[in-house]
Amino acid sequence: MTSTFDPAQQQASTLCLPPGDWPTVLDCLCERFPAISREQWCDRFSRGRVLDADGRALGVGHVYRRGMRVHYFREVAEEKPIPVHEQVLFQDEHLVVVDKPHFLPVTPSGGYVEQTLLRRLIRRLDNPHLVPLHRIDRHTAGLVLFSANPQSRSLYQRLFPERRIEKHYQAIAAALPQRQFPLVHCSRLEHGEPFFRMQEVPGDANSETHAQVLERNGQWWRYGLLPITGKTHQLRVHMAALGAPICNDPFYPTLRNDQDDYQRPLKLLAQQLRFEDPLGGGERCYQSRLTLDW
Known part of the structure; x- marks a missing residue:
């Protein structure tokens, strides 16, 4: 077998074997x-279903070697369907833009493999080369941008770390009449407990969010949020820190262990993506067709 294995294409997970004395x-x-x-x-x-770095199948007796890269395919027995539906808004040779509903993960993780946006799109569009260019939380709805072509993928991937793409969100949360808007909130975010929750800690800021008020409706306001950085759960943590946790947030400010309630989704929407096309030039702007109701 040649060394052309692409774990992203095959939806495999990759592990660099840690130090240890396993045989x-x-x-x-x-x-x-x-x-x-x-x-x-x-x-x-x-x-x-367990491969080496070149895509060759390993045997059960393969000798352990520290630092060895192993690809393995995640499997979940009796995976429950998620009763929501994605909508493809745009597709061409290079990009696919999708409206992701609440509760649907973007990529396989935890107890989700087939019930993910990536796996659904690969089957629907018959394109095993699809790779998400960024992530949004499972609880968040809205726009997700996918690369459809490995040849142009790196051009679009660079938009995100180089901050050449604007990501506009909307959120519904409690009113904050005591604060002056628009405002900028900066803080240092690090992983907390449990590991999937983030927390603000002392130290130099590594996250920045711009917030404005778009609409007032009594005790609830609709906020426009522009994340300058892209830390995990950034908007959710920042809104909670401002004193207005996003409506129906199961993680912030306190962790709820209840089951998914499809009637009470997190009121956070990735509403717009705007960027200069690095391949063909010109501005691209995509708007979600989803809305947040009161």
Whole structure:
């Protein structure tokens, strides 16, 4: 087999084997992922679902080597359907723009593999080369930009770290009549407890959000949010820090352990993406067709 394996294309996860004294790759994976039984790992090995960096299937007796890159395919037994539907707004040779509904993950993670926006689009558009150029939270709705062509992918990927793309959000949250808008909120965000929640900590700011009020409706206001940086959960943490947690947020300011309530989605919408096309030139601007009701 040639070394043309693309784990993004094949929807594989990648692990760089950590330091340890395991005799085999199998032993390392069993300890690293205790929720998956040894029998399940052996079954994946036997079906060619655990590969080396060049895409070659590994055997159960393959010797462990620190730093070795291993690709493996995530599987979830009896994955529950998510009863929401995405909408493709635009597609050409290079890009696909999609309206993601609330509750649908962008990529496989946790208990979600097939019920993700990426896997749905690969099947729907019959394009295994699709790769998301950015992420939005599972609880957030709105625009997600996908690369459809590996040849032009890097041009569009650079838009995000180089901050050459504007991402406009809307949120519904409690009124803040005591604050002056528009305002800029900056803080240092780091992972907290549990690991998937973020928290503001002392230190130099690594996140910045611009906020304005778009509409007032009694105790609830509609906010326009422009994230200058792209930290995990940034808008959700910043709004909670301002004193107006986004309506129906299950993580901030306190963690709720209840099941998904499809009648009470997080009132946060990725409403607009605007950028200069690095390939053909000219401005591109996409607007979500979803709305946040009161």
